[in-house]
Amino acid sequence: MNQTSSGNLTVGESNAWLSSLEWQAVDAKAFNQLSPTEQLIRIRHSSAHIMAAALTQLFPETEFATGPATPQGYFYDIKKSEPLKEEDLASIQAEMDKIAGKSQAFEVASVPKAEAIAYFKEKQQHYKLQVLERIPSETVTLYRNGNFIDLCAGPHVPHTGLCRSNKVLTLSAVHWRDEEKPSLTRITGTAWSRPKDLERYIEFLSEVKLRDHRTLGPQLDLFSFHPWAASALWHPHGVTLRNQLMAFWRETISEKDYIEILNPLLYKKELFETSGHWDHFQENMFIFRDAEGEPDFALKPMNCPDTMLYFRSQLRSYRELPLRIAEGQILHRNEATGALHGIMRTRNFIQDDAHIFLAPEHVEAEVQALLEMLDRIYQIFQLNYNIKFSTRPESYLGSLDVWNKAEASLQAALKAAGKEFVIDEGEGAFYGPKIDINIQDSLGREWQCGTIQLDFQLPERFDLKYVKPDGATERPIVVHRAIFGSFERFIGILIEHLGGAFPTWLAPVQGVVLPIAERHIPHAESVVKQLKTLGFRFDLASNESVNYRIRHAETQKTPYMLVIGDREMADNTVAVRKYTGGQKGTYPLAQLIEELCEHRDQRIFDVVVKEFSSLFRGPSDVSTEDAPY
């Protein structure tokens, strides 16, 4: 047996120091009294230990970093001389099942930090030593199950048998803290209280794959990808979808007295030098050079700098404030290759952007109105969301007094709107505090979309002013805001949230008209024409068998299928079938039109979304920085 090499304890090792410790079993009674969520978190954390024990068994030289529970399972970050391969996962799974099968007890011992350091030094567990360095207390705890010992704050389950509903999932690489190299291997697994939950989670994973917008988008003929293109190529159906969404956006902002502008894509670098982007954002910008190779022009990565130019194009009065200026112009950002992801993260996209110029006393009411607006919009898509309030970061610009006032008014607005939110200390932008809105989709995943940010810096940098009632000038405050985030990302979220089945008001093709036989085609054509004239998006499907056309419409997730045969032709009715809803009966065309108008005007959410969000309980936002070690 391996007595002296690196790695944690191996089977059969004896160590006088370890056996001299006072090991205490985890209290089973107390565990049983915990809430299901607390139990699940422990199951996952303990599963990470079981994974590490399995790795120690298989590869004794493995070094361990951190292994916390996550909202969907757990992982352990490890370092190994020979990199792990996909094939190794099966043997790790088998070893873990063995350990879980043994129902080994989890035991804890408190030790002086210095002794723990000596122990992990001997075991050449360099990452554990780094973790130890950051622990302020003089005593630390060790947990053991079987012969595996880990530095760990706990808590754990009473024994490994509680972690049987367990599956090893993926391998990936992660950075260890701030270091670029060497990177660690992250082995991810999922663990549940009951086998039934594990099954449901595996069903969820296959659902995620099925709903992937990168597969569904091309399948539904919305867009396609090409290696040469900086973003997706949008097909006619995708363009229709975008146009519907943008029409909805314009409708919502015009109700709230926004004005819309359209500025160029391309600017001399002076604009960005003035805005601060040249110093703070240059590496994400596409920059053009002149004949001498000097930076010259750049594509705008945000709409804010040139909106300042618009504000400055005329003398402004206090009477104009709050001045709400929207712009849906194309933005270009040179994102890191590894960040690109379908249409969710591209180098070329459009935000539902707006900048609101206001006086300090407007902030609270304006932010409250924005919160109400985004609530209304997300509700239309039945998207849940969480609000995060980010406060002054360590390095900030402007005066402390202004910051305090701004934070107070943002917080007051959140409270006035009756919203729950979490405070993210020090995570605000350098130019002002912000409210970030994370959408939670039907698969329980979070996406940052909406944002409301206060900005004191741009008005300063562009020397913006408005004239007050007394004739003196004052500097306005700017609020940056977006609700969809980027239209492309929002469409991606919608595709995955809805599984590609859009509500009728939004669907690129709202329905198909299916004549039974050739003799019905002229009448079917006239039905399509009537619907099109009224602005509805219906196509004629006259080739192939009826069965084939129905199947095609179903796979394309078309909301309405209108079958027309002898009977329907005779009395000007349509036999209505709805997507996944089956036949809805035959009724007059006029009645259908009424129904369609209702869908359009009220933006009815007429799709059934398979919910998985109840699956997710447990800690969120796990990072290696604050993970329980």
Place this chain on the structure above:
RNA sequence: GCCGAUGUAGCUCAGUCGGUAGAGCAACGGUUUCGUAAACCGUGGGUCGCAGGUUCGAUUCCUGUCAUCGGCACCA
């Protein structure tokens, strides 16, 4: 950008232990006009991501490169 993996027809995938490849769907042509999830017959389609190297010979092995995937970092 970092680590790992992957790249075969429009799509999903098979195959070649080094002798230039095959299926289903889609497309195209013909027949069929049908009452609610695939009518029938036939045809075409691939410099096996790209560039170099090794070899008598490379889609297969090696190197580089581009892209994608899973994460990290970054972020709308």
